[in-house]
Amino acid sequence: MLKFQHLQWQHPINGVSLSHSSLLRKPNGGGGGITRPSTIMCSQSSPTRTQRIMESISVGTEVGGAGGANSYNALKRLDQLWTNICSAETVTIPPQVVTSARGAFKRSESSGMTVEDFDVVVCGGTLGIFIATALCAKGLKVGIVERNLLKGREQEWNISRKELVELVKVGIFDEDTFEQFIAAEFNPNRCGFEEKGEIWVEDILNIGISPAKLIEIMKERFRSLGGIILEGYNVSNICVYDDSVVLQVSEEKILSSRLIIDAMGNFSPITRQIRQGRKPDGVCLVVGSCAHGFKNNTTSDVIYSSSAVQKVGQSDVQLFWEAFPAGSGPMDRTTYMFTYMEPQPGCPTLEDLLESYWELMPNYQGVTLDDLKIMRVVYGIFPTYRDSPLPAAYNRILQFGDASGIQSPVSFGGFGSLTRHLERLSSGIYEAIDGKFLDSNSLSLLNPYLPNLSASWLFQRAMSAKQQPDVSPSFINELLHANFQSMEKLGDPVLRPFLQDVIQFGPLVKTLGLVMLTKPGIIPSIFKQVGVPVLIDWSGHFVMLGYYTFLSTFVDPLIRPSINTFPPKMKFQWKRYLDAWKYGAGLDYRL
Structure with missing residues (x-):
């Protein structure tokens, strides 16, 4: 059984259109040329079809956040990063960004630099602006630090109206505002696997929203x-003191805050x-494009597979598709092709996948490339770790969104995950600041173990192609079809x-x-x-999923009426436990 979502990309099952910009950074920058697997070398005098297409498209200014860059040079930088991840045989210790200091922060030691004080500083603004605004609405002084321009990309995010309503609950805006950034709305939505049958559903990822308009509204x-x-x-450069956390943003400016929220992505x-x-x-x-020229453009594909396992580059891969009408015009459509794998030498690059995409997409959509005008090429790498969400490792610093690993290891749905957890996290962060519960142990309660998230790991593994001689190349599609049919x-x-x-x-x-x-x-x-x-590891999470369901259903009602009588820190802790049971069992979801 599986699950998807559309993450900044948010892919099948709940999300946003595409995300790669957070992966374009080293810690905070681009990097270098491209290293390609030895069996797929491209002559400098013979550009690939991907290069020719991308260099023929006008590219605007790169911005921060998901999908903030879509040039060929950006693709090469991301492929360089991906190749380095795959080829790494030993752990390379990254630069130390966070350090700790004893005692209180002394302004006299700031060497004449300007010091600006905040309750919360959010690092990374594209999705960070949502938690920043929710905390601002609670009366906190909040600052956002963004490496680029804080501006949404042109490629749409896909989500359902049900998930957007979650933003209303935290006081960010009301439902009347939706129409200002909804670019497209469509139904029905298809799930299908290698001509084994199709399932059609309504109101799943059926809204395309404009990140550019949404982020502009959020900024205002x-x-x-x-x-x-x-x-x-x-x-x-971040230094954690006993009474504050200090971020140096320039040679002349220092930000002092009670808490830093890390929203800088994967x-x-x-x-x-x-x-x-x-x-x-x-x-x-993930690779894909937004193009003009689709005549049949009123439905979407949430997840679709048109073939069994096949080879791309040196690796066997199971390719999946999704497609959505774009808000830029009635004949404009965005199509994505994606695959799951473990990073290891020989994995295909994004450019390899794009070369396959240009070959396979026309048949999938019933068009020819000559009939289409390619407006944008999109691509992304979405990594995940089994030990997620990531507990706080330092006092006064909390990971949020993709940086915390709270998105599904199958869906990688950053924006959809954000909407579901925003009310829980904004309330918990406010209470932590108000009660001065900013030690790493207390902050870790905001990124707790969630058994339904951990249980999703089996689904990703089941969807990753492996060279098993006694497993049919059609097995993944057969498994998916059996689950969706059931x-x-x-x-x-x-x-x-x-x-x-x-997952419930x-x-x-x-x-x-x-x-x-x-x-x-x-x-x-x-x-x-x-x-x-x-499977043994998954069985443990499956048992815990049942246990959390029991706790949230039967124990929570016994504890919650008395929780306001607890001492302040105990009250904070128990509210976080009740949240973990509820969200870890998926009981925050209601039809």
């Missing part, structure tokens, strides 16, 4: 609440320091939470049970595909 709202935005500043320099340069456990590679039979209470990127114990048990009853022959292939150690 943030500033109206007293928020301050600092653009063009890198995050390279390759945040702070996150890299915490993980000590460890290679990701899994990766989703969920459809079980109805909306089972199917819709999954399509909204929520009851629906999961029903789906697995029905699959085993109707497709028992597929079980041995599951063991071979994912491996016994992964």
Whole structure:
């Protein structure tokens, strides 16, 4: 059984259009030329079709956040980073961005630099502006530090209206504002696997929103609440004191804050320091384009597979598709091709995948490239770690969004994940600041163990192609079709939470049970595909998913009425435990 979402990209099952800009940074910069696998060398005198297409497209200014760059040079930089990840045999310790100092911060030691004080400083503004605005609305003084311009990209994010409503609950704006940034709305939405049958659903990823318009609205709202935005500043030196955390943004300026929120994405320099340069456990590679010339353009594909496992470069891959009408015009459509894998030498580069994309996309969409005008090329690398979400490693510093690893390891849905957790996190962060519970142990309660997130790991492994001689190349499609077919039979209470990127114990048990009853022959292939150690590990998370469901359903109602009588720190801790049970069991979701 599987799950997707569209992450800045947010892909199948709940998300945004595409995300790669956070991966373009080293800690905070670009880098170098491209290194290609030896079997796929491109002559400098013979540019690839990808290079020719991308260099023929007008490219605007690169901005921060997901999808903030889409030039060929940016593609080469990202492929260089990806190649380095795949080829790394030893851990490379990243630069130390965060240091600790004893005692209180003394302004007299700031050597005449300007010191500006905040309650919260958010590093990384594209998604960070949402938590920043929610905290501003609670009366805190909040600043945002952004390396580039704080500006949304042109490529749309896809999400459902149900998820957008979550932003209303935290006081960011009201529903009347939606129409200002909704660029497209469409139904129905398809899920299909290698001509084995299709499932059509309504209101899943069926809204395309304009990040450019949304971020502009958010900036106005943030500033109206007293928020301050600092653009063009890198995050390279943070010092944690007993009474504050200090960020030096230039030779003349220092920001002193009670808390720093790290919203700098998957390759945040702070996150890299915490993980000590460890290679990701899994990766989703995404490529695609937005083009003009699609005549049949009223429906979307949430997830679609048109073929069995095939070879791209040196690796076997299972390719998936999704497609959405674009808001720029009635004949404009965005199509994505993605695959899951473990980073290792020989993995295809993004340019390799794009070369396959140009060959396969026309047949998938029933068009020819000559009929299309390519307006944008999109691409992304989405890494994930099994030990996620990431607990706070330092006092007064908290990871948020993709930097925390709270997005699904299958969906990588940054924006959709943000909307689901924003109310919980904004309330918890405010209470931590108000109660001065800013030590790493207290902050870690805001990024707790979530068994439904950890259980998603099996799904990613099941969707990653492996060279197993006794497993059919069509196995992944057969497994997906069996799961989706079973969920459809079980109805909306089972199917819709999954399509909204929520794993719940009851629906999961029903789906697995029905699959085993109707497709028992597929079980041995599951063991071979994912491996016994992964299944044993997953079984533990499955048990904990049931346990958290029990705690949230039966124990929470006994504790919650008395929680306001607890001492302040105990009250803070128990509210976080109740949140962890609820969200870890997926019970925050309601039809």
